[in-house]
Amino acid sequence: MTATKTIRQQLEATVRAALARAFPEQEELRLELSRPREKAFGDFATNAAMVAGKKLGLNPMDAARKIVEEIEVPSPLIASVDIKKPGFINIEVARSAYLEKLREIATFPDDTRYGMAPTGRGKKVQVEFVSANPTGPLNVVSARAAAVGDALVRLLRRTGYDVRSEFYINDSGTQVELLGESLKARFRQALGEKCEIPEGGYPGEYLTEAAEEIVPEKMLQSLAQALESPAGGTDDAAERERAAGFLPALEDEREHIDRFLEDTIAANPDERRNKRTYFDDYFAFREALEPEHVSLWMPLYVCHLSSLGLTFTGDMLDRLVWIERFRSYLRAQRVEGITVEDGGMMSAGRVFLGELVEGVGFDFSRFAVAEIVRTQQASLERFYGPVETLRAKLGVAPGEGLRFDSWFRESSLKHDVDEMLRTLLSDGRFVVEKEGAVWLKGGDEEDANEWVMRRSTGQPTYFLSDIAYHVNKRKRGFEQVIDIWGPDHHGHVGRMQTAMKVVSHVLPDLEIGEDWLRVLIAQQVNLIKDGSRVQMSKRSGEYVTLDDMVSEVGADVARFFFLMRRCNSHLDFDVDLAMKTSEENPVYYVQYAHARISSILEFARQNGYREIPPPLADLALLAAEEELEVIRTLAGFDELVRVSALALEPHRITTYLVDLAGKFHRFYHNHRVVTDDRALSDARLYLCFAVRSILRSALSLIGISAPDSM
RNA sequence: GCGCCCGUAGCUCAGCUGGAUAGAGCGAUGGCCUCCGGAGCCAUAGGCCGUGGGUUCGAAUCCCGCCGGGCGUACCA
Numbered sequence A: 001m002t003a004t005k006t007i008r009q010q011l012e013a014t015v016r017a018a019l020a021r022a023f024p025e026q027e028e029l030r031l032e033l034s035r036p037r038e039k040a041f042g043d044f045a046t047n048a049a050m051v052a053g054k055k056l057g058l059n060p061m062d063a064a065r066k067i068v069e070e071i072e073v074p075s076p077l078i079a080s081v082d083i084k085k086p087g088f089i090n091i092e093v094a095r096s097a098y099l100e101k102l103r104e105i106a107t108f109p110d111d112t113r114y115g116m117a118p119t120g121r122g123k124k125v126q127v128e129f130v131s132a133n134p135t136g137p138l139n140v141v142s143a144r145a146a147a148v149g150d151a152l153v154r155l156l157r158r159t160g161y162d163v164r165s166e167f168y169i170n171d172s173g174t175q176v177e178l179l180g181e182s183l184k185a186r187f188r189q190a191l192g193e194k195c196e197i198p199e200g201g202y203p204g205e206y207l208t209e210a211a212e213e214i215v216p217e218k219m220l221q222s223l224a225q226a227l228e229s230p231a232g233g234t235d236d237a238a239e240r241e242r243a244a245g246f247l248p249a250l251e252d253e254r255e256h257i258d259r260f261l262e263d264t265i266a267a268n269p270d271e272r273r274n275k276r277t278y279f280d281d282y283f284a285f286r287e288a289l290e291p292e293h294v295s296l297w298m299p300l301y302v303c304h305l306s307s308l309g310l311t312f313t314g315d316m317l318d319r320l321v322w323i324e325r326f327r328s329y330l331r332a333q334r335v336e337g338i339t340v341e342d343g344g345m346m347s348a349g350r351v352f353l354g355e356l357v358e359g360v361g362f363d364f365s366r367f368a369v370a371e372i373v374r375t376q377q378a379s380l381e382r383f384y385g386p387v388e389t390l391r392a393k394l395g396v397a398p399g400e401g402l403r404f405d406s407w408f409r410e411s412s413l414k415h416d417v418d419e420m421l422r423t424l425l426s427d428g429r430f431v432v433e434k435e436g437a438v439w440l441k442g443g444d445e446e447d448a449n450e451w452v453m454r455r456s457t458g459q460p461t462y463f464l465s466d467i468a469y470h471v472n473k474r475k476r477g478f479e480q481v482i483d484i485w486g487p488d489h490h491g492h493v494g495r496m497q498t499a500m501k502v503v504s505h506v507l508p509d510l511e512i513g514e515d516w517l518r519v520l521i522a523q524q525v526n527l528i529k530d531g532s533r534v535q536m537s538k539r540s541g542e543y544v545t546l547d548d549m550v551s552e553v554g555a556d557v558a559r560f561f562f563l564m565r566r567c568n569s570h571l572d573f574d575v576d577l578a579m580k581t582s583e584e585n586p587v588y589y590v591q592y593a594h595a596r597i598s599s600i601l602e603f604a605r606q607n608g609y610r611e612i613p614p615p616l617a618d619l620a621l622l623a624a625e626e627e628l629e630v631i632r633t634l635a636g637f638d639e640l641v642r643v644s645a646l647a648l649e650p651h652r653i654t655t656y657l658v659d660l661a662g663k664f665h666r667f668y669h670n671h672r673v674v675t676d677d678r679a680l681s682d683a684r685l686y687l688c689f690a691v692r693s694i695l696r697s698a699l700s701l702i703g704i705s706a707p708d709s710m
Numbered sequence B: 001g002c003g004c005c006c007g008u009a010g011c012u013c014a015g016c017u018g019g020a021u022a023g024a025g026c027g028a029u030g031g032c033c034u035c036c037g038g039a040g041c042c043a044u045a046g047g048c049c050g051u052g053g054g055u056u057c058g059a060a061u062c063c064c065g066c067c068g069g070g071c072g073u074a075c076c077a
Helices: A007-022 A048-056 A060-069 A095-107 A140-158 A174-190 A205-214 A217-226 A237-246 A250-265 A269-288 A294-307 A316-335 A344-359 A364-381 A388-394 A410-427 A462-475 A487-506 A546-552 A555-562 A575-580 A586-606 A625-635 A637-647 A651-670 A678-701
Strands: A044-046 A078-084 A088-093 A124-128 A162-169 A406-409 A431-434 A437-441 A450-454 A480-485 A517-521 A525-529 A571-574
Touching: A007 A044, A007 A048, A007 A060, A007 A088, A007 A095, A007 A637, A048 A060, A048 A088, A060 A078, A060 A088, A088 A095, A095 A625, A095 A678, A124 A140, A140 A162, A140 A480, A140 A525, A140 A546, A140 A555, A140 A637, A140 A651, A140 A678, A174 A205, A174 A364, A205 A364, A364 A546, A406 A410, A410 A431, A410 A437, A410 A450, A410 A462, A410 A487, A437 A462, A437 A487, A450 A462, A462 A480, A462 A487, A480 A487, A487 A517, A525 A575, A546 A555, A555 A571, A555 A575, A555 A586, A571 A575, A586 A651, A586 A678, A625 A637, A625 A651, A625 A678, A637 A651, A637 A678, A651 A678
Parallel strands: A124 A162, A124 A480, A162 A406, A480 A517, A525 A571
Antiparallel strands: A044 A088, A078 A088, A431 A437, A437 A450
16 A cells, blocks of 8 residues: 555645746745635645745746746646736646546555555654543543544554554642542441541542442452351351352462563562562462351452552561451451341441551552543543444444553652752753742743742652653653643643753753644533533532543544534533434534445445446546535545644544535435446446545544444 | 633634635525435525734734633642
8 A cells, every 4th residue: 555645745746846947046935735715716726926926026927927838738637727816826637637536545445544644754753642630530621632632643643653642640649649538538438437528639429439349348248147157157058159159260360360460560570579479378378278268258358459459568477467357356246246137247347447458558549540540441442433322223333442552650750750850950050949949940031930840848749740751751762742631731831841942951862852742732621511511520529521421422423523623722512412413413414424325335236236446437427516526525635634634633534524425415416326327327336435435534533433324 | 910722604613824705514494305325405594704903916814902701820730
């Protein structure tokens, strides 16, 4: 598969060559090639004569005549050339050039790669987006960033960049500590205690669910029941079986733990040894016990926590001590006559769990972050396709949602952060120390701002850590970094740009150029429901999540809506409209065109058209205005992809899709495709096929499904 | 106060990096199914592109000043 030049590129080369021949002494000019709105002015117009005329002090009309003399007309590319009033050169593209593009589209082997271009030249680019704080489910702005970022990644990939997507997890700092405190409160509540969510914490319901993960209710029940029989075991066969079934098979557990060891702690050999020892001990312990000893539950429980990637302050012996303590604790409770019936055993178990979790130094923040990141990942993976209720009807398989190439943890940057600060301090040119804190200042006079990097408490700020993070990106070899941030970060853009400029002076070897970092702001989304805005606030715990959107309007509609607007403009998303009038939706309009073509092609196949697209179709028969409109639009697609990627504006693809679908519907309405006229039918089937290819190509660029029937 | 984003049809937004007579969807009104998919098509109405200057052959687009809306402006992230 090779990429050919777009028609615009071909024309530009031709005009430049003509210009160079007409005015050999003139160096390269910044000439423009635009598409006139008015059809009478041709397909393209160039201001070459006006620009050149001005430079050389010539009348633009005369310059235009000189240039036009040097353009070969007619040629396979250009049908005719015309000079208009101030000095425009209007170019009519030859039909052969359009038909050539049409052929290229229809014969291109892979629709999901059509439009590929060498523009990026394998440049190593990172797109970082969503990067929501791990303090709750993904909200609407995250959904928007996800749609835009994913489309951008696909767009850049299509145009020859070596792109990696990244999600940055802010898993350290005050907010995360607060999150841990909040989870701890929920945990206490789950144990039956009265406990308030701390001031400024996170009252959302999702933490209750996470807390219940820590205290699996059924484990407690099972445990309490088992302890009703003498010596913590049971003679009842059914009960024994149930108890045994409560544990995973030994081999399964081993496999699970091995995988855990590989994934989570491979990076740190010391940690690995500790864990390995712990698990070996655990297995030894476990194998020594009879299956019906349900008190085995406790090591299982400890293991369960470990498998979630949590660290413990104690070692295995400590845990065994705890387990022993638990047994005697429960026995003691038994002696005092506590039974399952009065709920005493349950609460005894709860109290003990509370103590255990405190005793092993359970890290609530880490657990909460791990838990939330997991749900965020799951949400993103579901971010594809039509709404669930239509999925079967539209015949779309659950496709791959959004997967990031990497998830980067802020907590892994500790070393980089320290080093960054040391480097800046020893350089000295851009730092100020005052009021016990360390500040960064811009280099030049016009940027007199100063920002704290290290607090007087000695703690680094988010700003410093973000500088270190971006330097880390550069060190990983990215030649260009694109960040998509939420609206609350837009004040951060300026100082980050300043910081990168500073870094380029302090660490010149990194070669951080002026536009190495490009930041897009995914602006605010106002959800309109029942005609009024839905208020969103993390603090109140009430907001519309990505999951809500996917289940209510579907990922296709959500993505399309987000990509219909430039990402830096505010957006009113009318949820009622998106659902209520879903039949009038632009998404369905576009998808309908796709399904319609599939249906036509199927109809043709059943009526004796064996090969589609018909290889011998005479495309010159496509001469109706509606057909030419469609062809011109198709022929412009590769150029659109190129320009959208350069401008980092994926929303242009959706605009294009609506336009193309409209032109196709118009064509369809005025011309029957399959008729008695075999030659004409062949040509029109060819056209239909090409339209479908481009629809697929464009839809795949923005991550939206292309159903064959609806 | 300073900085960033946004003002285009009743509503929500495009407008291809400065081009010629301003573009969609929704909403309104009126038409089109013996026929490959009517989730479609056609027509009508709706605009001083917030406003005043500037740059030039030419501005919705670039620059400056106002006016309106939103958001930043923490030793939060």
